[in-house]
Amino acid sequence: MPMLGLGTWQLTHDTAATVEEALRLGYRMIDTAVDYETQPGIGEGIRxxxxxxxxxxxVTKVEENEDAYRGTVRDLRELDLDHADLMLLHRPPPGGAGQELWAGLIRAKEDGLTRDIGVSNYKIEQIEELIDATGEVPTVNQIEWTPFGWSPQMLDYCRQRRIVVQAYSPLTRAERLTDDKLAGIASEYGKSPAQVLIRWNLQRGVSAIPKANRRDHLTENLEVFDFELADTHMEQLNGLDEHWSALGPAPMYV
Ligand SMILES: NC(=O)c1ccc[n+]([C@@H]2O[C@H](COP(=O)([O-])OP(=O)(O)OC[C@H]3O[C@@H](n4cnc5c(N)ncnc54)[C@H](OP(=O)(O)O)[C@@H]3O)[C@@H](O)[C@H]2O)c1
Incomplete structure (x- = not known):
């Protein structure tokens, strides 16, 4: 699995052209979901x-209020692909971990509709419930993850279970890019705050799926393999955690 990919939530303006451009620039992972309404455009861009x-x-997802197997088939039809690489449960259903949903994704994997299966927005206890019920460990937990909102417990847990943490909204949805400490670190490397946020993830073995519509952003977000953050800067970034979320009062897994 590539560690860096393109997010496509709200990439509704000419999705096909942006995806085609991203793949041409070197992106090799694309993240979507049925409710982003980007699946048909992604299929076109890939073609x-x-x-x-x-x-x-x-990477795509099924919703908590649908049959996971049928949702997988629907996603593949929209994408015009015969299999996905990673199917995720988008979020746990209200009041549970979604054992039935998980069983549906396991069946989709057994039938060759996807290579890997995983979860998104799951807490540790909810992941454990799925594993206890089925023995199947998710490949990925896709969660909101930035220096301003992350969890050492979740990172340790996922490392122990060999689950990849995949950071969504890794650029803070552009809300914290002017943070003084972040900008200060970025300037020491001659890099942008967005590049530092992506690099912070990659250096800890966390996958990241920044979304970008603008061509300069698409290019900039790929240029993160030619520098390395020093341990002191990694620690400073780790220390920025305040359970912050761009989408709610706190990240959903906290
Ligand atoms: N599983 C889930 O529940 C869930 C939830 C949220 C998101 N996601 C996934 O994660 C992806 C990424 O998260 P996100 O879209 O919420 O937010 P994000 O990637 O943190 O931020 C996207 C914003 O940052 C801007 N941007 C991109 N590159 C930049 C750069 N180099 N410098 C300055 N600004 C830059 C983009 O602008 P332009 O677009 O104008 O270039 C856009 O406004 C989503 O697209 C989706 O695929 C999953």
């Missing part, structure tokens, strides 16, 4: 790119 199926990694 236009001419890439072979094994050369990109497609």
């Amino acid at each position: 236009r790119s001419g890439l072979d199926r094994q050369d990109f990694y497609l």
Whole structure:
């Protein structure tokens, strides 16, 4: 699984052209979900790119109020693909962990509709409930994850269970890019705050899926492999945690 991908929530303006451009620039993972309404455009962008199926990694999701197997089939139809690389439960259903949903994704995997299966917005106890019920460990937990809102407990747990943490809204939805400490660290490397946020994830083995519509942003977010944050800067970034979330009062897994 590539560690850096393109998020596509709200990438509704000419999705196909942006995805085609992203793949041309070198992105090899795309994240979507049925409610982003980007699946048909992603399928079109992939077709236009001419890439072979094994050369990109497609992540999509099923919703908590649907049949997971049928939702997978619907996603594949919208994407015009015969399999996904990673199917996620978008969020736990109210009042539970969604054992039935998880069983549906396990079946989809057994039938070759997806290579990997995982969860999103799950707390540790909810992941454990799914594992206890089925023995199947999720490949990924996709969660909101930035220096301003992250969890050492979740990171340790996922490392022990060999679950990849995948950071969504890794650029704080552009709300904290002017933070003084973040901007100060970025200037020491001649990099942008967005690049530092992505790099902070990659250096800890966390995958990141920044969304970008603008071409300069698409390019900039890929240029994160030519520098390394020093331990002191990693620690300073780790220390910025305040359970902050761009989407709610706190990240959903806290
Ligand atoms: N599983 C879930 O529940 C869940 C929830 C939220 C998000 N996600 C996934 O995670 C992806 C990313 O999260 P997100 O879209 O919420 O937010 P994000 O990636 O943190 O931020 C996107 C915003 O940052 C801007 N941006 C991108 N690159 C930049 C750069 N280099 N410098 C300055 N600004 C930059 C974008 O502008 P432009 O678009 O104008 O370039 C856009 O306004 C989503 O698209 C989606 O795929 C999943």
